[in-house]
Amino acid sequence: MNINKTINNLLPQMKKWRHHIHQNPEIAYEEKGTSDFIASKLNEFGIEVHRGFGGTGLIGVIYGKDNGTSNKSIGIRADMDALPMTEKTNLAYSSKNEGRMHACGHDGHTTMLMGAAKYLSETKNFYGKVYCIFQPAEEGGNAGAKSMINDGLFNKFKIDSVWGIHNWPGVPIGEAVVHKGFTMAGGDILVITIEGKGGHAAQPQFSNDPIVSAGLTIIGLQTLISRQLDPFEKAVLSLTKIEGGSAFNVIPDTVQIGGTLRSTNNFTREIMLSKIKNVVTNACAINNCKVNVEIRPGYPPTINDIKSAQLAAKIFQNTFGKNSINTEETPTMGSEDFSYMLQEKPGAYIWLGAGINSEKLHSAHYDFNDELLPIGAQYWSNLAETILAQ
Numbered sequence: 495m496n497i498n499k500t501i502n503n504l505l506p507q508m509k510k511w512r513h514h515i516h517q518n519p520e521i522a523y524e525e526k527g528t529s530d531f532i533a534s535k536l537n538e539f540g541i542e543v544h545r546g547f548g549g550t551g552l553i554g555v556i557y558g559k560d561n562g563t564s565n566k567s568i569g570i571r572a573d574m575d576a577l578p579m580t581e582k583t584n585l586a587y588s589s590k591n592e593g594r595m596h597a598c599g600h601d602g603h604t605t606m607l608m609g610a611a612k613y614l615s616e617t618k619n620f621y622g623k624v625y626c627i628f629q630p631a632e633e634g635g636n637a638g639a640k641s642m643i644n645d646g647l648f649n650k651f652k653i654d655s656v657w658g659i660h661n662w663p664g665v666p667i668g669e670a671v672v673h674k675g676f677t678m679a680g681g682d683i684l685v686i687t688i689e690g691k692g693g694h695a696a697q698p699q700f701s702n703d704p705i706v707s708a709g710l711t712i713i714g715l716q717t718l719i720s721r722q723l724d725p726f727e728k729a730v731l732s733l734t735k736i737e738g739g740s741a742f743n744v745i746p747d748t749v750q751i752g753g754t755l756r757s758t759n760n761f762t763r764e765i766m767l768s769k770i771k772n773v774v775t776n777a778c779a780i781n782n783c784k785v786n787v788e789i790r791p792g793y794p795p796t797i798n799d800i801k802s803a804q805l806a807a808k809i810f811q812n813t814f815g816k817n818s819i820n821t822e823e824t825p826t827m828g829s830e831d832f833s834y835m836l837q838e839k840p841g842a843y844i845w846l847g848a849g850i851n852s853e854k855l856h857s858a859h860y861d862f863n864d865e866l867l868p869i870g871a872q873y874w875s876n877l878a879e880t881i882l883a884q
């Protein structure tokens with residue numbers, strides 16, 4: 495492993511910052527203290543700070559040795575939010591905020607970027623600009639990345655490409671997983687409301703039975719993935735909720751079915767959503783029921799730009815050795831809102847190994863591994879110095 499001396503010397507400070515953030519966790523859009531802390535450190539390093547993007551989000555701009563005149567730039571993103579859960583680690587720097595915990599390592603992601611920012615602002619061994627993007631609200635469908643984009647992230651700043659890291663338990667320390675393309679799934683919520691005509695259970699001829707329509711709908715939808723999706727594509731459709739009826743002898747007026755569609759690219763997602771509507775409408779028409787399909791959009795699939803993924807892998811390998819990159823790891827059906835940034839700009843999102851035996855993300859016993867701090871800061875610095883070499 496090849497961590498340079500300056501970054502290694504930053505480790506004690508980075509640990510302090512990380513433990514401070516860990517001890518003061520804040521959830522989606524409430525990251526005021528965290529945002530203030532990052533802003534004060536960036537100011538201390540002499541970095542220009544822009545605040546108020548997506549509420550608590552902020553951007554630090556670092557100018558290269560040409561004072562940023564070359565017009566080239568990259569954006570590096572870290573997430574700041576914690577989770578609404580109670581920590582059980584018993585660490586000296588455990589959460590001081592009841593019911594709030596950094597159980598996904600966003601305290602570490604933020605610190606790795608702060609470390610890289612300090613290094614890059616001191617050494618300035620690049621041309622153009624590095625934008626350090628600290629976003630709120632990655633967790634729980636709150637889409638802080640989207641809020642920052644809506645507030646003009648890519649209109650106010652000319653950012654050529656975007657880059658992200660998530661620490662990943664189960665992958666050895668000093669290694670990273672890079673996917674050439676699909677990394678994480680898109681997740682949409684479906685709410686299907688079937689409207690029939692209720693009546694006496696003994697006189698079904700006067701009713702339009704929504705319970706039977708619900709049955710046909712469920713069976714119809716469960717043939718979609720196996721019969722109507724290209725076998726080389728992947729998606730998951732799970733129906734997880736059903737509500738209707740109140741008595742043994744009454745046919746109800748309505749039944750509601752809920753579930754989720756997970757898809758691996760936007761093309762499949764759009765096709766599946768339209769096929770779902772078609773199947774549901776037809777299944778309900780058999781029984782003269784009306785139906786409304788509400789789609790609550792979740793995060794889109796996270797898809798790396800192939801060239802950027804190759805470049806990220808090469809830069810990581812140049813620093814940490816030939817065997818440090820795994821491109822074969824199975825992607826996950828979990829979601830990530832960095833996908834919104836990747837829809838706007840090319841870039842890559844990598845999983846940084848947090849150790850084979852590390853506690854899993856979102857566990858009450860999880861803690862970000864401080865060994866990753868210099869690894870992440872070094873990768874970010876090398877990425878900036880390589881892409882902005884001239």
Ligand SMILES: [Zn+2]
Pocket residue numbers: 597598633855856
């Ligand atoms: Zn998480």
Ligand SMILES: [Zn+2]
Pocket residue numbers: 598599600632660
């Ligand atoms: Zn996370």
